[in-house]
Amino acid sequence: MSTGQTDNEIISRVLQGEQNAYAELVNRYQNYVFTLTLRMIKSREDAEEVAQDVFIKAYRYLSDFRGESKFSTWLYTIVNTTCITFLRKKKLEVYSLDNEKVFEMADSQDSGFRANMVEQKSRVNMVNEAIALLSPDDGEIITLFYKAEQNLEEISKILGIETNTVKVRLHRARIRLKEKMENHFSEEIKNIY
Amino acid sequence: MNEQQNIESRLWDYIDGRNSMAEKSTIEKLLESNHEWKTKYHELLEVHQLLKSSELEQPSLRFTKNVMEEISRLYIAPATKTYINKKIIWGIASFFFITILGFLIYGFGQIDWNAKGDNTLPINFNKLDLSKVDLSKIFNNNFVNVFMMVNVLLALVLLDRFLANRRKNFHKEA
Known part of the structure; x- marks a missing residue:
């Protein structure tokens, strides 16, 4: 149940020893964190494990949160680094933005995915599934901007890149998402446009 | 950047509200007078709205409990x-x-x-x-x-x- 307290108020309580107050923060951000990890890691099981790890790390280093940025921005920075570490450990390639393999991988996922597409997708499902087909980089940046309510400057802090680079990457990610939707959900899109 | 990409880039900035007043006004005029710009704008706006309407994924119901069980064994590290x-x-x-x-x-x-x-x-x-x-x-x-x-x-x-x-x-x- 939400206490109506701000993140910083809850953090103060946790830092004063009220460990249970941390559950409020977990409840508040679990969907955001899980969505982000899932966009990068793709497997639900692994994404959930990583998301839990993110909250554990955030708790462990909570004293380092100085309140200079939003708690969510700080938390998503941990999401970003934890996901990359996980992907490296799993020896999966973290594909760069311009890597053609991204599209090959996404396309190979598409074929299997499309075979299971028996019923008409709702708009929301369609978007979520199209985002899931994007590369981890693209999926992350789109999720941060649209779902995690982070502006370009905050995303720049999270990803450790220049704001202008964020802008370009977001722009490219949206183009690729649009292409994915046009290529794989053409029937649904006809009903939209 | 080709013409099409340039239009898209400027339109995304317009949709995100990151244009200067002068650029905003220029784009508004283009949207009124230019069919290509208008069509592209509606297309991008639709994607933008769809993205906004996308839903967050939900972890398992035990998620919070698992995290709280884990942290009960931990201490907060000093800053x-x-x-x-x-x-x-x-x-x-x-x-x-x-x-x-x-x-x-x-x-x-x-x-x-x-x-x-x-x-x-x-x-x-x-x-x-x-x-x-x-x-x-x-x-x-x-x-x-x-x-x-x-x-x-x-x-x-x-x-x-x-x-x-x-x-x-x-x-x-x-």
């Missing part, structure tokens, strides 16, 4: 700034600064400013024979030995901090 004390960094810097300053003062103090000479250097480098210089006499001094030891220790501390930072940055990047 990094408490063990990377800036006073220590300033102390080391001050030590070097004072040492260098001390040597400079001592060096300048040795110079006889009133000495009248023939505008030549006080040391005649032509007559200086480096082979006759006994380095052991200079480095046998206890003060010099202690000074060197302290410097080596400080260098090791700095090297340790440097490597720790590199390790930390590596983990951060990871």
Whole structure:
């Protein structure tokens, strides 16, 4: 149940020893964190494990949160680094933005995915599934901007890149998402446009 | 960037509200008069709205419980700034600064400013024979030995901090 307290108020309580107050923060951000990890890691099981790890790390280093940025921005920075570490450990390639393999991988996922597409997708499902087909980089940046309510400057802090680079990457990610939707959900899109 | 990409880029900025007033006004005029711009705008706006309407994924119902069980065994680590004390960094810097300053003062103090000479250097480098210089006499001094030891220790501390930072940055990047 939400206490109506701000993140910083809850953090103060946790830092004063009220460990249970941390559950409020977990409840508040679990969907955001899980969505982000899932966009990068793709497997639900692994994404959930990583998301839990993110909250554990955030708790462990909570004293380092100085309140200079939003708690969510700080938390998503941990999401970003934890996901990359996980992907490296799993020896999966973290594909760069311009890597053609991204599209090959996404396309190979598409074929299997499309075979299971028996019923008409709702708009929301369609978007979520199209985002899931994007590369981890693209999926992350789109999720941060649209779902995690982070502006370009905050995303720049999270990803450790220049704001202008964020802008370009977001722009490219949206183009690729649009292409994915046009290529794989053409029937649904006809009903939209 | 081709024409089409340029239009899309400007339209995304417009949709995100990141245009200047002048650019905003230009785009609004283009949207009123240019069919291509208008069509593209509606297309992008639709994607934008769809993205906004996308839903968050939900983890399992046990998620919070799992996290809370894990953290019940943990303690919050002290803030990094408490063990990377800036006073220590300033102390080391001050030590070097004072040492260098001390040597400079001592060096300048040795110079006889009133000495009248023939505008030549006080040391005649032509007559200086480096082979006759006994380095052991200079480095046998206890003060010099202690000074060197302290410097080596400080260098090791700095090297340790440097490597720790590199390790930390590596983990951060990871």
